Amino acid sequence: xxxxxxxxxxxxxxxxxxxxxxxxxxxxxxxxxxxxxxxxxxxxxxxxxxxxxxxxxxxxxxxxxxxxxxxxxxxxxxxxxxxxxxxxxxxxxxxxxxxxxxxxxxxxxxxxxxxxxxxxxxxxxxxxxxxxxxxxxxxxxxxxxxxxxxxxxxxxxxxxxxxxxxxxxxxxxxxxxxxxxxxxxxxxxxxxxxxxxxxxxxxxxxxxxxxxxxxxxxxxxxxxxxxxxxxxxxxxxxxxxxxxxxxxxxxxxxxxxxxxxxxxxxxxxxxxxxxxxxxxxxxxxxxxxxxxxxxxxxxxxxxxxxxxxxxxxxxxxxxxxxxxxxxxxxxxxxxxxxxxxxxxxxxxxxxxxxxxxxxxxxxxxxxxxxxxxxxxxxxxxxxxxxxxxxxxxxxxxxxxxxxxxxxxxxxxxxxxxxxxxxxxxxxxxxxxxxxxxxxxxxxxxxxxxxxxxxxxxxxxxxxxxxxxxxxxxxxxxxxxxxxxxxxxxxxxxxxxxxxxxxxxxxxxxxxxxxxxxxxxxxxxxxxxxxxxxxxxxxxxxxxxxxxxxxxxxxxxxxxxxxxxxxxxxxxxxxxxxxxxxxxxxxxxxxxxxxxxxxx
Numbered sequence: 028x029x030x031x032x033x034x035x036x037x038x039x040x041x042x043x044x045x046x047x048x049x050x051x052x053x054x055x056x057x058x059x060x061x062x063x064x065x066x067x068x069x070x071x072x073x074x075x076x077x078x079x080x081x082x083x084x085x086x087x088x089x090x091x092x093x094x095x096x097x098x099x100x101x102x103x104x105x106x107x108x109x110x111x112x113x114x115x116x117x118x119x120x121x122x123x124x125x126x127x128x129x130x131x132x133x134x135x136x137x138x139x140x141x142x143x144x145x146x147x148x149x150x151x152x153x154x155x156x157x158x159x160x161x162x163x164x165x166x167x168x169x170x171x172x173x174x175x176x177x178x179x180x181x182x183x184x185x186x187x188x189x190x191x192x193x194x195x196x197x198x199x200x201x202x203x204x205x206x207x208x209x210x211x212x213x214x215x216x217x218x219x220x221x222x223x224x225x226x227x228x229x230x231x232x233x234x235x236x237x238x239x240x241x242x243x244x245x246x247x248x249x250x251x252x253x254x255x256x257x258x259x260x261x262x263x264x265x266x267x268x269x270x271x272x273x274x275x276x277x278x279x280x281x282x283x284x285x286x287x288x289x290x291x292x293x294x295x296x297x298x299x300x301x302x303x304x305x306x307x308x309x310x311x312x313x314x315x316x317x318x319x320x321x322x323x324x325x326x327x328x329x330x331x332x333x334x335x336x337x338x339x340x341x342x343x344x345x346x347x348x349x350x351x352x353x354x355x356x357x358x359x360x361x362x363x364x365x366x367x368x369x370x371x372x373x374x375x376x377x378x379x380x381x382x383x384x385x386x387x388x389x390x391x392x393x394x395x396x397x398x399x400x401x402x403x404x405x406x407x408x409x410x411x412x413x414x415x416x417x418x419x420x421x422x423x424x425x426x427x428x429x430x431x432x433x434x435x436x437x438x439x440x441x442x443x444x445x446x447x448x449x450x451x452x453x454x455x456x457x458x459x460x461x462x463x464x465x466x467x468x469x470x471x472x473x474x475x476x477x478x479x480x481x482x483x484x485x486x487x488x489x490x491x492x493x494x495x496x497x498x499x500x501x502x503x504x505x506x507x508x509x510x511x512x513x514x515x516x517x518x519x520x521x522x523x524x525x526x527x528x529x530x531x532x533x534x535x536x537x538x539x540x541x542x543x544x545x546x547x548x549x550x551x552x553x554x555x556x557x558x559x560x561x562x563x564x565x566x567x568x569x570x571x572x573x574x575x576x577x578x579x580x581x582x583x584x585x586x587x588x589x590x591x592x593x594x595x596x597x598x599x600x601x602x603x604x605x606x607x608x609x610x611x612x613x614x615x616x617x618x619x620x621x622x623x624x625x626x
Contacts, residue, residue, distance in 0.1 A: 331459040
């Protein structure tokens with residue numbers, strides 16, 4: 028059991044519990060709390076705890092959070108070239124299928140729910156701030172720190188809302204409910220919104236300590252890391268109509284470098300020794316974890332506990348018995364191929380599919396498996412006939428995928444513990460554990476700073492940081508071949524020195540051109556954070572989403588029939604639609620994002 032983290036109490040849930048999706052303001056408390064109690068350290072802290080609880084989603088223990096997940100498996104990975112929806116076919120979770128195939132419109136219920144949930148989360152912060160602002164330090168000794176925490180949390184929820192929906196309203200604790208409801212969503216541009224979000228965090232930093240007594244509370248390094256992320260988005264200025272990148276803002280990049288250096292020089296954080304340590308409960312809040320969303324199991328809260336319901340449906344079948352959503356794409360598998368020097372094959376799309384699977388009766392036959400590959404391939408992706416974590420009964424099997432004809436034969440290996448682990452909950456929710464979600468990890472800091480250096484023309488400094496991430500991958504324990512040769516590649520285990528593939532990963536020379544260095548850091552972001560829900564947002568901020576996605580769709584539609592007729596429309600599909608429900612709720616004061624037409 029994790030100790031000394033923020034407990035998401037029933038009291039907090041009572042204050043801001045489940046709500047009517049037609050309006051986040053028409054959300055009466057399901058219990059009453061006296062004003063006198065709220066004006067005490069205990070009362071104000073309960074409001075703050077409710078705001079923290081929203082990191083898991085405003086109703087984090089309702090299974091439906093899996094359709095609008097805080098982990099962005101659907102909005103950030105399935106909508107990109109990293110993953111397919113998975114599950115039992117295109118009609119199973121049809122809303123996510125629409126995300127994958129860019130067929131959303133203003134009636135989309137998932138977009139509506141995601142908008143609503145983030146607005147609820149922002150209002151939780153505003154409620155806490157209203158009380159804290161009216162208290163004295165004598166009444167609430169940690170008042171200034173708690174205000175700073177709430178501002179960083181509010182900045183996070185606003186950032187999530189902005190990068191998903193582009194045009195959003197800005198509302199704070201000084202505005203009454205009716206003013207919030209009718210505030211237009213086009214008062215501020217994308218860049219102005221990101222400036223407001225950044226200013227929120229800057230204002231909070233001076234009041235935050237280096238260490239908090241409770242794990243999970245925002246400290247100064249978490250705030251600096253989040254500010255660096257916001258500024259990296261801010262650096263890529265977009266045309267408001269086409270979403271094309273029109274300018275790179277150098278001051279934003281300079282601040283990213285400074286913030287990341289502060290975090291690195293603190294000597295508080297480092298990479299885990301082994302990439303696969305990221306999926307061990309014992310390493311939650313460990314040295315690589317700058318900001319973890321806290322989960323727990325068997326904590327008395329019902330069912331398995333406060334587990335990651337965002338990934339409820341994403342465990343494979345086989346020993347988990349799961350629903351098998353969130354399937355890694357063949358394109359992602361191909362991207363892990365490396366050249367003779369162990370560097371990524373930037374032109375991998377011209378190569379045949381790596382480790383292509385065909386089915387012969389009940390057996391999976393693998394072909395084209397001898398190319399060099401980055402070892403992270405088999406840390407992230409469960410390939411048929413390859414060892415699955417520390418599970419000893421069988422290797423990963425193609426039969427673990429529910430709809431193999433539609434989505435292929437591979438599974439996501441991340442974000443679950445090994446099925447024989449005592450950390451896994453027995454039964455439903457399938458594959459559940461207390462495993463945290465690493466919202467920001469030290470590898471992010473290294474690659475954010477690397478990216479800023481490279482865009483500033485400081486190539487050698489950027490490449491050194493990329494190589495730190497690659498060195499960790501190179502020194503991690505490689506995945507072994509399955510012990511029973513009859514389970515290997517249709518009955519023959521190739522000679523890879525006992526490993527499951529011909530792993531080869533090298534370091535970049537510091538003499539790269541800026542274009543090659545830019546490609547290197549963007550590729551490293553994909554390989555290191557594959558399936559972590561960030562890929563689509565990266566493509567959008569870099570201004571390359573349409574090009575990358577249309578190339579991906581063109582190649583994949585030969586084997587993914589449901590991609591026939593699908594395309595990514597530049598100037599539209601970078602952002603989700605503002606929904607009809609939210610338009611009506613605003614008193615028709617909202618405008619629609621470009622490309623979706625009028626309400």
